[in-house]
Amino acid sequence: MAKNSIDAYGAAGKTNVLLFDPDTLTLVTDEASPLYDERVHLPVDEALARNIDYQGVLEPVAISKNPETGNTEVVFGRQRVKAARLANQWRRERGVEPLRIQGVVYQGKRQNALDAIASENEARTADSPLGRAEKMRRHLAMGRDEEQLAVIYACSIQTVRNTLALLDCTQAVQQAVEAGQIGVTQAKALGALPPEDQREKVQQLIEAGQGVKPHERARRQRAVLGDAKPKMKGRKEIMQALETAEGPYAEALRWVLGAE
Template sequence: MAKNSIDAYGASGKTNVLNFEPGALHLINDPSHLLYDERIYLPLNEATILNIMELGVLEPIIVWKDPETGLSCVVDGRQRVRHALEANKRLAKEGKELLLVPGVVKRGSAVRMSQFMVSANEIRQADTPLGRAKKMAALLERGHDESDLALLFGCGIKTVLATLALLNCTQVVQDAVEANKITVTQARRLANLKPDVQREKVQELVAVADGTSGHTRAKQQREVMGDAKPRLKSRREITKALDSATGDYAAALRWVLGDEDSAKRKVNHA
């Protein structure tokens, strides 16, 4: 006799996961509603659309039936629904079967649903860059290529290559990325250097990160990486410098200010 699903999987219980047509789900856009989330207006991500077209919506959303309106409101999973809607538009044009969105129904007050909404978004822990790199490398070993990885991870091929480059870095560089002391882009550039140079550079980058933040941190780390750009002088600063400038330098300043004809005359009479 066949086992039921609880016995077959060794589960302790089960709930019903329902399948919804994306268009039948209500996305709340009223800012005064307890379940409003301004991210509903975020632009769609092309990589996510392609991923859903290929694999469907893998993680069930949370749905609540509003007793006042009778609408099936999305508590968690707005982006999955929005991207599924776009995916279905494209699948329809291709004459392919449309996707359904799996959803778990929750019951309770709007206040309780707002708690679910906040918690579902804030409790999640994203994979680390190095963790993603290891997963990508494992898939490559199983026969997938970079295009497959871009689809599976919802990113571009350049991002795939940048992430995989982490595995070519020394341990100290990998640790710095994991600790959010340097960026994946910086680590990828360090990967092209000799191991000793990597260790030297990352120590400088981490030292800057420990003592600064925001724009100051980014600027000083760019200097460490040799990317510092000279600050452009304002028109007022250039005009002031012109008061004491002579010769070709003065002509160049006049050219920057747009007085090219005047600059040429001054050079010709010098």
């Protein structure tokens, strides 16, 4: 006698997986909705669309029925839906049957959907720094604390604080972070300065980091912020210092050189 799927795979249970034409799913653009995510406005990832065209959508999206409109809205999986739509456009042009996308019903409360959206996004293509900061701000407004945000965003509490500090920076600092020219930790340091000083200092940081490798860029930018580490002395410099050194300092120099 054939086993059912639960017995066959040793599963603890099962849920229904639904199939959708991706064009029938609603991507929420209303910022007042608990299902809104600004990533909905990102351009379609053509590389992902090509992958989906080749092998379909491998992981189901989560959906929720809007009780007011009756629309089937995407909780998470927006980029997969958009990419599937583009893939199907290509397939129709080739005369190939369009793909359907798997969806599972989101079991949580709609007002808590932002938790799932944030966690699911962080496991994939992370938000931009400013987008992440704005989403954290929304979480705080909903009553979440820093410890909860650290869990949701899979980061430290200090990272949460550094990221949120970006919202208090000038636009020049925010744009530099978005462009990858400085980090959120540097932005937090700049945020403590008056606006005009922020704009001046961030330009210095950008110029210091141009045309150099990441390690050298970090060193130069630390120097701009007044946090440069002291340069290590070379063997020749230590030997020269030893010529005039006395007492414990001379002993320390000999130890560094490996002399008895």
